[in-house]
Amino acid sequence: MVLRVHDTRRRKKVDFTTIEPGKVRMYVCGITPYSPSHLGHARCYVSFDIIHRWLEAKGYDVTYVQNFTDVDDKIINIANEEGIDFTEVAERNIEDYFSAMDAMNVLRADHYPRVTETIDGIISMVEILLEKEHAYVGDDGVYFHVESAPEKYGLLTGQNIEAVRAGAGGRVGGTGSGKRDHKDFALWKLAKPGEPQWESPWGAGRPGWHIECSAMSLQFFGEQFDIHGGGEDLQFPHHEAEIFQSECCTGTSPLVHHWMHNGFVNVDGEKMSKSLGNFWTITDALQNFEPLVLRHALLNAHYRNPIDFSEQLLEDGKRSQARLEDAYHDALTVWDGVKHNQIVKLPRPELGTEGLAHTLGMLEKLGEECAMAMDDDFNTREALAKINAAIREISKMLNSGLQDDDRVAFGYYAVEWLEEFAGKALGLLPTREKALMGPPDDPRRTELAPKVGELLIKRAAAREAKDWPAADAIRDELAALGVTVQDTADGPVWKITD
RNA sequence: GCGUCGGUAGCAAAGCUUGGUUACGCGAUGGACUGCAAAUCCAUUUUACGGGGGUUCAAAUCUCUCCCGGCGCUCCA
DSSP: OOOEEEETTTTEEEEOOOSBTTEEEEEEOOOOOSSOOBHHHHHHHHHHHHHHHHHHHTTOEEEEEEOBOOOOHHHHHHHHHHTSOHHHHHHHHHHHHHHHHHHTTOOOOSBOOBGGGOHHHHHHHHHHHHHTTSEEEOSSEEEEOGGGSGGGTTTTTOOOHHHHHHHHTTHHHHTOOOOSSTTOEEEEEEOOTTSOOBOOTTOSEEEOTTHHHHHHHHHHHOSOEEEEEEEGGGIIIIIHHHHHHHHHHHOOSOSEEEEEEEOOEEETTEEOOGGGTOOOBHHHHHHHSOHHHHHHHHHTSOTTSOEEEOHHHHHHHHHHHHHHHHHHHHHHHHHHTTTTSOOOOOOOOOOOSSHHHHHHHHHHHHHHHHHHHHHBTOOHHHHHHHHHHHHHHHHHHHTTTOOHHHHHHHHHHHHHHHIIIIIIITOOOOOHHHHHHOOTTOHHHHHHHHHHHHHHHHHHHHHHTTOHHHHHHHHHHHHHTTEEEEEETTEEEEEEOO
């Protein structure tokens, strides 16, 4: 099947092609670690995790590079306020980032280069740009001269060079920068006293914001690569600046074959921002919701469309995720019941119109449709629709009174199906152990277990005696503790649901 | 102002490139199952596609126009 991806530059879905057969070079702009990671980061890196996973599922050998902008004005300001080194600020926020991403099942990239480790590459790139007269040295740093390559202006955003000049002309003088033209941007900023700095031919200083990505992609991938991603806000000016720098430096065009940008997280219809007071860090969201619930909520929209975030969105995600995990749990239980015996190998499903054969045929078809959805520009919403349909089929079959061998074989097949699509492709499944045992690392569960166990024994006795009012009273008591009981064929099961 | 993306049922959100069948989920209601629940399944809510023209046998989908909204044009995922 052909993979179609939306390319920002061409503004449409195109057939995905790679520079080198079977290999994908993917660069995604990472965070500036000046504060704990927020929901916008969650959305971005979950989106590209999906892309990463699906490319690998399709058999590509993917090299995924994601940078850290570990020195910048905001980091320096915070370090100064707190009286610590800027590296400490960067370090602690990078740790926060990784722990949030790991919790959400975001697979690690292959490389996480940092600005502070890429200084040499940046300097040599700036030197070439100066040599080719695409850059000049100003009072306070080195600047890229946009007018030196006007044909590259607005490639991603359609901005018109004349209009931008007219619209922002007044700002040039006021900034006090050594720019000749307001459209120009810094490649190297000379250090003010006390700022972190590195030696360069133009004086001690640090890199401008955009140049790092050009230097890093050149270092890891060479002059061209397959996918460049990031949040949609990075299109202008960041990604357009990268095109200027890289293409003018190497003389090779295009730098990137597929530009991919994820949509924003809004809150109550407005952009999430600190100044509006509607700001959510990932840690905030994970106070009341499991990481996979957040992941599920994010995948419930297409990656390019905006998400309007709310408590309700997480509540919906929670229900959908519970439905998925329950189905996985049930299938695992059926199969796990005999795992110590010989694994029953399911015969190749024969398509039919009745019973097991029919359901197996349905699942096979749903799997194909799920893959088609992912091939269509990573349509996770559509894929989830297929997974929901599969859950229904699995659930029906597991409750249909199948006989032992068929039941076990079907459970095994269902586990494999879910692991392939919901697990491997979408990253929505917990480990088998977790799914079977429930959340063992929830401290509240451990705390409640003795009390709940006691009440359940009492309730079982009351039910045995058909004393329904007493049994219901105990259930109410459990509910007051935030515990919901389900009576199943294998006895009562309880969950924390408040 | 310029650029760009969007407006789909009570909520939420796919489908639009390649025009003709159901999205899916939540909520609500009814039913099956249950001592009652929960979970699960079945059904209804469903004459859904911002307004108005055009093309067509046929339009959510193509086209024109108008209205409304997000985002970008300064740092941002």
